[in-house]
Amino acid sequence: xxxxxxxxxxxxxxxxxxxxxxxxxxxxxxxxxxxxxxxxxxxxxxxxxxxxxxxxxxxxxxxxxxxxxxxxxxxxxxxxxxxxxxxxxxxxxxxxxxxxxxxxxxxxxxxxxxxxxxxxxxxxxxxxxxxxxxxxxxxxxxxxxxxxxxxxxxxxxxxxxxxxxxxxxxxxxxxxxxxxxxxxxxxxxxxxxxxxxxxxxxxxxxxxxxxxxxxxxxxxxxxxxxxxxxxxxxxxxxxxxxxxxxxxxxxxxxxxxxxxxxxxxxxxxxxxxxxxxxxxxxxxxxxxxxxxxxxxxxxxxxxxxxxxxxxxxxxxxxxxxxxxxxxxxxxxxxxxxxx
Amino acid sequence: xxxxxxxxxxxxxxxxxxxxxxxxxxxxxxxxxxxxxxxxxxxxxxxxxxxxxxxxxxxxxxxxxxxxxxxxxxxxxxxxxxxxxxxxxxxxxxxxxxxxxxxxxxxxxxxxxxxxxxxxxxxxxxxxxxxxxxxxxxxxxxxxxxxxxxxxxxxxxxxxxxxxxxxxxxxxxxxxxxxxxxxxxxxxxxxxxxxxxxxxxxxxxxxxxxxxxxxxxxxxxxxxxxxxxxxxxxxxxxxxxxx
Numbered sequence: 296x297x298x299x300x301x302x303x304x305x306x307x308x309x310x311x312x313x314x315x316x317x318x319x320x321x322x323x324x325x326x327x328x329x330x331x332x333x334x335x336x337x338x339x340x341x342x343x344x345x346x347x348x349x350x351x352x353x354x355x356x357x358x359x360x361x362x363x364x365x366x367x368x369x370x371x372x373x374x375x376x377x378x379x380x381x382x383x384x385x386x387x388x389x390x391x392x393x394x395x396x397x398x399x400x401x402x403x404x405x406x407x408x409x410x411x412x413x414x415x416x417x418x419x420x421x422x423x424x425x426x427x428x429x430x431x432x433x434x435x436x437x438x439x440x441x442x443x444x445x446x447x448x449x450x451x452x453x454x455x456x457x458x459x460x461x462x463x464x465x466x467x468x469x470x471x472x473x474x475x476x477x478x479x480x481x482x483x484x485x486x487x488x489x490x491x492x493x494x495x496x497x498x499x500x501x502x503x504x505x506x507x508x509x510x511x512x513x514x515x516x517x518x519x520x521x522x523x524x525x526x527x528x529x530x531x532x533x534x535x536x537x538x539x540x541x542x543x544x545x546x547x548x549x550x551x552x553x554x555x556x557x558x559x560x561x562x563x564x565x566x567x568x569x570x571x572x573x574x575x576x577x578x579x580x581x582x583x584x585x586x587x588x589x590x591x592x593x594x595x596x597x598x599x600x601x602x603x604x605x606x607x608x609x610x611x612x613x614x615x616x617x618x619x620x621x622x623x624x625x626x627x628x629x630x631x632x633x634x
Numbered sequence: 635x636x637x638x639x640x641x642x643x644x645x646x647x648x649x650x651x652x653x654x655x656x657x658x659x660x661x662x663x664x665x666x667x668x669x670x671x672x673x674x675x676x677x678x679x680x681x682x683x684x685x686x687x688x689x690x691x692x693x694x695x696x697x698x699x700x701x702x703x704x705x706x707x708x709x710x711x712x713x714x715x716x717x718x719x720x721x722x723x724x725x726x727x728x729x730x731x732x733x734x735x736x737x738x739x740x741x742x743x744x745x746x747x748x749x750x751x752x753x754x755x756x757x758x759x760x761x762x763x764x765x766x767x768x769x770x771x772x773x774x775x776x777x778x779x780x781x782x783x784x785x786x787x788x789x790x791x792x793x794x795x796x797x798x799x800x801x802x803x804x805x806x807x808x809x810x811x812x813x814x815x816x817x818x819x820x821x822x823x824x825x826x827x828x829x830x831x832x833x834x835x836x837x838x839x840x841x842x843x844x845x846x847x848x849x850x851x852x853x854x855x856x857x858x859x860x861x862x863x864x865x866x867x868x869x870x871x872x873x874x875x876x877x
Binding site: 507 | 685
């Protein structure tokens with residue numbers, strides 16, 4: 296077995312213990328509601344990070360898998376009875392598996408492109424998925440939407456099961472990231488991010504490893520979508536395939552620090568409550584958008600690489616002075632002498 | 635001598651420019667074969683065609699006597715044919731050991747295992763020692779000097795124990811001391827049975843190290859033979875000095 300520093304495991308366990316205890320301490324429904332949205336975005340951003348953070352391929356289409364997961368849950372319980380209690384949560388792994396499998400051919404097509412083209416292609420695929428949800432009426436009932444099972448939880452703590460389910464998916468995303476990052480798969484994904492041509496030249500099966508990471512990432516995104524559908528009890532195309540979810544997810548991952556374990560989570564933890572607070576406080580005057588933007592500006596100004604990378608760079612700087620290059624580079628002089 | 639790599643009638647056009655023109659030659663097993671020629675003579679394009687980074691318009695590539703249909707970098711690397719690039723290519727944010735561990739060709743079933751296993755690390759350190767990079771083992775590759783990056787790149791392609799290595803200007807921009815290290819390593823590896831195809835502009839090195847030498851000009855083979863033969867060939871002199 297691989298050794299993981301005890302402090303990191305302990306720290307992670309503490310974070311999740313605090314997250315899990317939260318709805319038992321705080322009972323105000325509107326706060327727990329913000330908690331659900333926050334943890335939802337944390338899960339989405341962490342799932343996104345699992346592919347885009349490791350490979351450097353910026354996917355703008357992940358929100359499509361959120362929608363697919365949401366529809367999958369709602370449609371499943373239109374055909375199967377037994378929804379209403381905890382059953383939909385137990386089906387989530389299947390939803391994730393299904394979404395992951397569905398994502399494979401899509402990723403295979405999109406991954407024929409790179410860099411900015413990949414971002415645009417995935418964005419296009421997202422809008423195609425949205426259009427399909429509107430137009431495949433036989434399956435999605437078009438703009439009428441699909442009803443998810445009606446939850447039978449008590450009104451006083453209605454949000455709590457959803458909150459905990461979101462925490463569960465988030466934990467799965469963080470654990471998956473940590474595991475992959477420490478495995479050979481993770482090393483290969485980083486090699487792809489660093490220099491894909493070089494990776495190919497040493498025999499790394501770049502397409503295969505990208506597909507695996509994409510499918511896991513899409514599957515987790517689908518699970519978040521499933522919880523969300525059950526929470527809202529109704530799925531409409533414009534909300535299941537929502538560009539705002541897409542933008543929010545990617546922004547939070549960027550602001551928190553993509554390619555880091557806790558960055559996307561931190562990004563969501565800062566931004567979602569800020570957004571919700573601004574919305575309730577200044578929502579009537581639309582000034583809330585100014586406040587929300589101000590949060591972005593402040594973070595970008597002081598931590599341009601994202602919260603986690605900037606903080607750890609700062610901590611390193613305090614700990615030791617910047618290291619000197621290993622050896623003077625005589626290469627240029629040699630070139631000059633040779634010519 | 636049997637040919638490890640043979641190319642036959644290889645042609646590649648970029649728009650109206652014929653970069654490689656019905657080029658044929660072979661690389662005998664166990665040799666350090668040089669591919670030389672003036673700038674723009676098509677050496678790097680030949681490398682790209684052979685390693686699958688570009689597809690030929692016509693022509694054949696044979697590895698070990700088998701025709702390689704649609705050359706693909708990953709599949710070829712896994713068959714033992716690997717290359718370096720003109721500009722040293724490495725994984726800058728990874729450590730030297732990680733650079734090497736990533737270059738070990740892993741089977742699918744191993745992808746869940748630890749990124750750098752103790753045996754991977756041992757093998758990496760051994761190779762780093764041979765390239766005088768041992769003390770930098772856990773530094774980020776981005777912090778290396780250009781010459782050291784060249785050495786690291788060379789080391790990465792050796793990780794998976796290839797049979798044929800294509801070196802694209804291994805000593806360009808490298809200080810004389812490191813050139814010696816590279817030369818020594820190439821000789822030692824040849825002794826162990828490796829075959830090299832080297833593109834190089836440093837003619838002194840080519841004459842010392844390589845046999846046979848293949849001269850390309852305008853994408854086609856101009857001359858082939860041992861270094862002294864090639865050096866004496868008037869057509870080669872014309873191509874280099876311009877007639």
